[in-house]
Amino acid sequence: MSYNLLKGKKGIIFGALDERSIAWKTALRCHEEGAQIVLSNAPVAMRMGEINKLAEAVNAPVIAADATSMDDLKKLFEGAMAHFGGGIDFILHSIGMSLNVRKGKHYTEMDYGFNQKTLDISSMSLHRVLRTAWDMDALNESASVIALTYIAAQRIFPDYNEMADAKALLESVARSFGYHYGIKKKVRVNTVSQSPTATTAGSGVKGFGGFIAYADKMSPLGNATGDQCADYCVTLFSDLTKMVTMQNLFHDGGYSFTGVSQAVIDQMEK
């Protein structure tokens, strides 16, 4: 169902890899709600060609950009502004990658070279995106920027590895830049802390099956799906949430504030 919440709005959506991606689902929902979109992903992610299906469905151009490259980001914003014929109203940062996880390195045996790359891709890329927009004055007044994060930024989840540190930094960048952009142009910057979701990035976490089932049992409402995350992002891009900024917003069915659930107690007593 469409509420026309994003009618006339223009946004950039980073990170739609395939149809399981949270960014993919968000692009579909934003389109349904009347937004015009530009899609972006890393040049290597384009090789699979999947994104072209989404581009067709939401009638959006695709502009490749490695989110760690200031040149790529500048070209992306120039391309998006030329396409829209003006400024941008919303951005979804749905980007994450851990080199240490990918290479099977335990947290205690971290390779610091890999770690630098992880932090650049997963966290400082948000700063780079905001900085590019800031320098080009690309965002319209009251624009809304969301980055996706996970509760491992606040609590230990051993197999989440260095991504926990990356998410803590990402949330901090959202707060810090959110302050400056709020004052400059009433721009909102928030992070959405999503339930575990079966996507390419999500499934990279060791023992993901047990992890996602546990979270589901611990959450009074159950795990939030990728589609529900897309719905939530729509509300945050809309004009109905103009005073929400610098927040880490849990979208997790109540998991973050549950000490223990009856379902988990029952399981332990078996």
Ligand SMILES: NC(=O)c1ccc[n+]([C@@H]2O[C@H](COP(=O)([O-])OP(=O)(O)OC[C@H]3O[C@@H](n4cnc5c(N)ncnc54)[C@H](O)[C@@H]3O)[C@@H](O)[C@H]2O)c1
């Ligand atoms: N899946 C989950 O359980 C879960 C839970 C909470 C938060 N998140 C976060 O949601 C976001 C989206 O992940 P997803 O679960 O949809 O998985 P996904 O694998 O579909 O998306 C990750 C995206 O990051 C992109 N990316 C990687 N390196 C890049 C670079 N250098 N430049 C530009 N893009 C790059 C990938 O191409 C991919 O499209 C991530 O930040 C992830 O950490 C996921």
